[in-house]
Amino acid sequence: MDNHQERRYQSLKAFYPYYLSEHRDPACRRLHFVGTGLVILSFVLFWFTFHWLFLAIIPVLGYGFAWVGHYFFEQNKPATFQYPLYSLASDFILFWHLLTGKEKFHASS
Numbered sequence: 001m002d003n004h005q006e007r008r009y010q011s012l013k014a015f016y017p018y019y020l021s022e023h024r025d026p027a028c029r030r031l032h033f034v035g036t037g038l039v040i041l042s043f044v045l046f047w048f049t050f051h052w053l054f055l056a057i058i059p060v061l062g063y064g065f066a067w068v069g070h071y072f073f074e075q076n077k078p079a080t081f082q083y084p085l086y087s088l089a090s091d092f093i094l095f096w097h098l099l100t101g102k103e104k105f106h107a108s109s
Contacts, residue, residue: 042054
């Protein structure tokens with residue numbers, strides 16, 4: 001068993017470096033960025049239109065793009081299975097960090 005799987009994270013601050021280590025591939029980061037951006041767009045569209053479809057597709061948009069990134073590019077298991085809330089929060093943090101340039105799509109070694 002990997003060291004990170006034995007560990008139980010007690011805070012988002014402690015979890016986020018692990019999350020970043022599981023999202024090093026540029027294609028995976030791009031897919032996460034697009035998926036999270038579409039989740040935000042879908043949520044905003046729901047508030048403007050009140051069409052429930054925009055809420056219903058949020059899990060497909062968010063998880064669909066992310067899981068493709070993990071399966072085909074990172075070749076690892078998404079952290080959301082073990083840490084669903086920390087992983088969700090980290091998706092939005094990474095999105096913001098990529099948007100603002102704090103993180104790069106090509107992670108440093």
